[in-house]
Amino acid sequence: MSTALGSRFDFTVPPELSARAPAEARGVGRDGVRMLVGHRNTLAVEHHRFTDLPQVLRAGDLLVVNNSATLPAALTGRLPDGTAVALHLSSAEPGPLGTHLVELRSAPDVPGAAAGYYPPEAGPARAGLRIALPGGADAVLGEAFTARLRHARLTLPDALPAYLARYGRAVRYGYVDRDWPVEAYQTVFATVPGSSEMPSAARPFTADTVARLVGRGVLVAPVTLHTGVASPEAHEAPYAERFTVPATTAALTGHVRAAGGRVIAVGTTVVRALESATGPDGVVREADGWTELVITPERGVRAVDGLLTGWHEPQASHLLMLEAVAGHALLERCYAEAIEHRYLWHEFGDVNLLLPD
Incomplete structure (x- = not known):
């Protein structure tokens, strides 16, 4: 990612602010997490619980959500010399080369620990390396895609979703206290199954929250974007991901804006999908395919007025997108407030709602 953004946002997240378990395991409901609301026009910030969302939004606003479901995309494998490794599947569908993208990680030495990170110059990954997988499956690594990800050809006894359901587990990183069932990541x-990691901005929503939003006149519409792995140790720019914007959702964004409502994306994945389906004229159209779009403050956003998102690491490429939506001044204030008031980071943590006014 751009180093300029990292130098402009100079903050440190104390380790104790990592959410180590789902909200339910911490004694609060999914919708009981905290929500910091920031307003771009005034730079005002407000502290809420997520249950306040129906009162914070206005009748006529549109929430666009990602309906992608999380796969148990982490597999245990073995190298030819018998060394145990972890393979994180980053693309649920093969790309143009007929291969999937994978990340090879070290298997934990301690039972129940998270897989470790191989620095690119020190890991065993190389083209032609065969990794034996459970159930007689295997993966043969191909050329590098990034310093962390490689192409791989998978040979499986079943269709991929069925195979992962039997042998896979949810991808997790060291800040999470233990393996949680994949249901905790839905x-x-x-x-629509397909994500390697949960589109986590939508995690606090419950059926009750959605019902109260609809009851207050807030609209909800879906897109699909299947996420790849987003290792916290390597902050590269986002790569190609599969997305779909239905015709009904595309049309609704135009109707809402024409009526004076606001289009609010639930998660950075939704911003990427909507912006990938938006022309230079600002009109969102039905779209389906792979997107390589990287959203920066210089590029700006055309389809989105606001964003509900989690909290991101100082060098995360998502901060470029957040600045495009919220502006530098508001984003800087929100992160200072979040650290001062001990908001929790990562997929099981608290959220940030960025609004234009």
Whole structure:
């Protein structure tokens, strides 16, 4: 990612602010997490619980959500010399080369620990390396895609979703206290399997929250974007991901804006999908395919007025997108407030709602 953004946002997240378990395991409901609301026009910030969302939004606003469901995309494998490794599947569908993207990680030495990170110059990954997988499957690594990800050809005994359901587990990183079932990584909108990691901005939504939003006149519409792995140790720019913007959702964004409502994306994945389907004229159209779009403050946003998102690391490429939506001044204030008031980071943590006014 651009180093300029990292130098402009100089903050440190104390380790104790990592959410180590789902909200439910911490004694609060999914919708009981905290929500910091920031307003771009005034730079005002407000501290809320997520249950306040129906009162914070206005009748006629549109929430666009990602309906991608999380796959148990982490597999245990073995190298030819018998060394145990972890393979994180980053693309649920093969790309143009007929290969998937994978990240090879070290298997934990301690039972229940998270897989470790191989620095690019020190890991065993190389083209032609065969990794034996459970159930007689295997993966043969191909050329590097990034310093962390490689192409791989998978040979499986079953279709991929069935195979992962039997042998896979949810991808997790060291800040999470233990393996949680994949159900902990699903959102209330999850209906289309395909994500390697949860589209986590939508995790606090519950059926009750959605009902109260609809009851107050807030609209909800889906897109699909299947996420790849987003290792916290390597902050490269986002790469190609599969997305779909239905015709009904595309049309609704135009109707809402024409009526004076606001289009609010639930998660950076939704921003990427909507902006990938938006022409230079600002009109969102039905779209389906792979997107390589990287959203920066210089590029700006055309389809989105606001964003509900989690909290991101100082060098995360998502901060470029957040600045495009919220502006530098508001984003800087929100992160200072979040650290001062001990908001929790990562997929099981608290959220940030960025509004234009």
